[in-house]
Amino acid sequence: MNRYGIAASAGIAALALSTSAAFAAEPVTGDLRMSSRHAHTGALKIQDLQALQGPQRSGGAPASVPNQLGKTTFSRQLTDLVQDALVDPAHNPVLAPALSLSFDGPSSDDNSALFGFRIQPPDTNGDVGRDFAVSYINLTWSYYDKAGNIVGGPFAGNSFWAGFGGPCEANNNGDPIIIYDEDVGRWVFNQFAPFQGVQCFAISDGEDPAGPYTLYEFVVEPNAFNDYPKVGVWASEDGTQSAYTYTGRNFTPQGNPFAARDITAVLFDRDAMLAGAAAGFTTTVMPGGFFTYDGAQPGSVQALSNAPGGACPLFSVAEAPATYRFFEFCENFPGAGTFTTLPTVSVPAFDDNLGDVPQPGGDNLDTLAFFTMYRANHAVIDGQHQLALAHTVDAGGDRGGMRWAILDVDDYNNISLIDTGTQAPNDGFERWMGSVALDTVGNLGLAYTRGGNGDFTSVYVTGRETTDPAGTVQQEVECVAGTGAQTGGGGRWGDYSSTSLDPSDGCTFWTFQEYVAETGSFEWNTRVCAWNFPSCTGVQPTDFTLAPADPGIAGVANDFNTSNGSANSGVVLYIGSSAGSSAISLGNCTTTVDLTNARLIGFARADGAGNATITRNIPGQAAGRTILAQAVDLSACETSNVASQTF
Numbered sequence: 001m002n003r004y005g006i007a008a009s010a011g012i013a014a015l016a017l018s019t020s021a022a023f024a025a026e027p028v029t030g031d032l033r034m035s036s037r038h039a040h041t042g043a044l045k046i047q048d049l050q051a052l053q054g055p056q057r058s059g060g061a062p063a064s065v066p067n068q069l070g071k072t073t074f075s076r077q078l079t080d081l082v083q084d085a086l087v088d089p090a091h092n093p094v095l096a097p098a099l100s101l102s103f104d105g106p107s108s109d110d111n112s113a114l115f116g117f118r119i120q121p122p123d124t125n126g127d128v129g130r131d132f133a134v135s136y137i138n139l140t141w142s143y144y145d146k147a148g149n150i151v152g153g154p155f156a157g158n159s160f161w162a163g164f165g166g167p168c169e170a171n172n173n174g175d176p177i178i179i180y181d182e183d184v185g186r187w188v189f190n191q192f193a194p195f196q197g198v199q200c201f202a203i204s205d206g207e208d209p210a211g212p213y214t215l216y217e218f219v220v221e222p223n224a225f226n227d228y229p230k231v232g233v234w235a236s237e238d239g240t241q242s243a244y245t246y247t248g249r250n251f252t253p254q255g256n257p258f259a260a261r262d263i264t265a266v267l268f269d270r271d272a273m274l275a276g277a278a279a280g281f282t283t284t285v286m287p288g289g290f291f292t293y294d295g296a297q298p299g300s301v302q303a304l305s306n307a308p309g310g311a312c313p314l315f316s317v318a319e320a321p322a323t324y325r326f327f328e329f330c331e332n333f334p335g336a337g338t339f340t341t342l343p344t345v346s347v348p349a350f351d352d353n354l355g356d357v358p359q360p361g362g363d364n365l366d367t368l369a370f371f372t373m374y375r376a377n378h379a380v381i382d383g384q385h386q387l388a389l390a391h392t393v394d395a396g397g398d399r400g401g402m403r404w405a406i407l408d409v410d411d412y413n414n415i416s417l418i419d420t421g422t423q424a425p426n427d428g429f430e431r432w433m434g435s436v437a438l439d440t441v442g443n444l445g446l447a448y449t450r451g452g453n454g455d456f457t458s459v460y461v462t463g464r465e466t467t468d469p470a471g472t473v474q475q476e477v478e479c480v481a482g483t484g485a486q487t488g489g490g491g492r493w494g495d496y497s498s499t500s501l502d503p504s505d506g507c508t509f510w511t512f513q514e515y516v517a518e519t520g521s522f523e524w525n526t527r528v529c530a531w532n533f534p535s536c537t538g539v540q541p542t543d544f545t546l547a548p549a550d551p552g553i554a555g556v557a558n559d560f561n562t563s564n565g566s567a568n569s570g571v572v573l574y575i576g577s578s579a580g581s582s583a584i585s586l587g588n589c590t591t592t593v594d595l596t597n598a599r600l601i602g603f604a605r606a607d608g609a610g611n612a613t614i615t616r617n618i619p620g621q622a623a624g625r626t627i628l629a630q631a632v633d634l635s636a637c638e639t640s641n642v643a644s645q646t647f
Contacts, residue, residue, distance in 0.1 A: 232300025295371030362485025445509030488521030
């Protein structure tokens with residue numbers, strides 16, 4: 001929601017499977033702009049940058065960040081539902097996910113220690129990579145090994161931009177987002193400098209969250225307060241769509257008093273940013289007005305699952321009382337993108353007009369039921385492009401529940417529900433501020449905070465396996481029990497959480513949530529939890545590899561050996577004289593090899609272990625020349641490494 005310096009600023013049963021035919025199909029061309037500045041930190045790592053930044057402490061009163069607009073103003077509900085039709089009171093009496101890890105993340109105490117004051121809410125989010133997990137909150141971040149041991153931090157949220165100058169260095173305003181870009185093995189940090197309309201990006205050079213980093217400053221809203229920014233990563237399998245996706249809710253003017261203006265969708269040039277080059281972005285106002293699309297989410301592909309070839313970034317929002325809306329935003333860097341409103345999808349009715357959640361001895365807490373929750377996670381499951389969404393609803397009697405949905409988005413003009421439900425057992429408790437993800441076999445992971453009913457607010461996880469009855473989730477599992485209440489006024493909670501899939505196994509969900517360990521003014525804690533389902537046995541992270549030619553002598557037969565491919569798959573071999581890019585298409589496989597003017601020279605069939613040998617006679621004229629080769633597994637449409645051989 002809207003943020004602060006230290007003084008608070010204003011801020012914030014049966015499935016219905018029909019698709020509406022009424023929609024605005026005409027694409028809108030986005031506004032193309034460039035980053036204001038970018039730089040690389042050189043050899044400097046985060047500890048060096050923190051030292052360069054100097055002392056952070058600057059005492060002050062606690063800063064609550066109020067909602068900018070009244071809660072009932074946000075709701076698009078015309079009439080309250082007496083009871084959510086999808087509430088599942090029974091659940092599966094036997095099955096429950098297996099909790100594998102639970103540890104504390106950053107807390108309000110970190111803000112007190114670093115800056116001398118406390119704020120609320122934490123804007124809890126994080127992500128998991130192959131070697132580390134990172135939690136990035138208001139106004140600090142820390143990173144951990146995969147056993148939950150802290151490796152670095154807490155650091156100031158703006159520590160990346162020390163020495164960079166401008167609003168990214170000068171301000172630590174929060175609304176942070178961290179994403180692990182699994183396709184390239186890099187961390188993408190983002191937070192805003194709202195009084196300048198700026199989004200600040202820091203992209204690591206590799207797997208190590210310590211850096212170094214490439215830094216960017218983007219003026220996304222030069223005349224507005226760019227509130228509640230949400231960021232995702234999008235990469236299509238064929239490489240034609242590559243962007244960091246974004247939505248923001250904008251208020252104007254930048255100073256008080258604020259007035260709601262519009263919701264923007266943005267695509268940042270991911271390829272340029274990963275290359276450390278000057279980067280553009282394309283932006284458009286989402287048609288329909290602020291209150292129609294408030295809380296819209298940018299699409300984000302999960303670990304181990306790029307979007308299908310040619311699939312453009314998809315933006316989503318839940319609109320009460322019974323609609324999901326979708327928008328396609330195609331990048332065309334270095335040109336402007338095109339934004340298209342897609343057909344709406346009718347869903348079982350839900351009520352987003354929900355009050356606050358009471359705490360014993362504490363403030364009533366925000367639910368943000370009018371927002372679609374971060375992230376809108378995309379995955380390809382058994383060849384089908386799927387999307388998982390979550391949002392808080394009134395399950396009945398002004399009691400919060402988590403609505404979840406899995407959608408088939410293979411055809412953007414014919415999106416449909418695969419399954420949906422509302423997690424709200426008839427036990428008096430409220431569940432809200434949730435997030436969802438899918439594992440590699442299509443199981444759903446759902447995490448949220450649970451409170452009310454005279455209890456302190458705690459963190460729970462659940463989900464469903466693909467074999468569970470439609471519309472149901474399994475028994476919820478407690479990740480951590482709350483033992484205190486947040487006091488001090490304001491009642492801010494969240495404003496969001498995040499759930500991600502571990503790229504190391506494709507089965508383990510990681511979530512980053514808020515709870516309170518000890519009652520106190522502006523006291524809060526965060527928790528990191530990991531869990532999985534037995535039906536997901538994990539991916540084996542093997543690489544399809546090509547060895548250099550053997551014996552590497554011109555004028556004789558040479559063997560090109562591949563390993564770790566698909567069993568019994570066809571394997572083809574390409575050669576080229578230099579590194580580059582060549583599009584290839586064979587059978588059902590369309591991809592790109594990393595060679596200039598690639599030429600097909602051989603074919604073999606892999607054995608049951610996925611290994612193949614392609615034998616080719618290399619002409620004597622090749623003596624003294626260096627040849628680059630790359631193999632393609634036709635079943636997985638996967639390319640190997642490029643092997644170099646001088647004959």
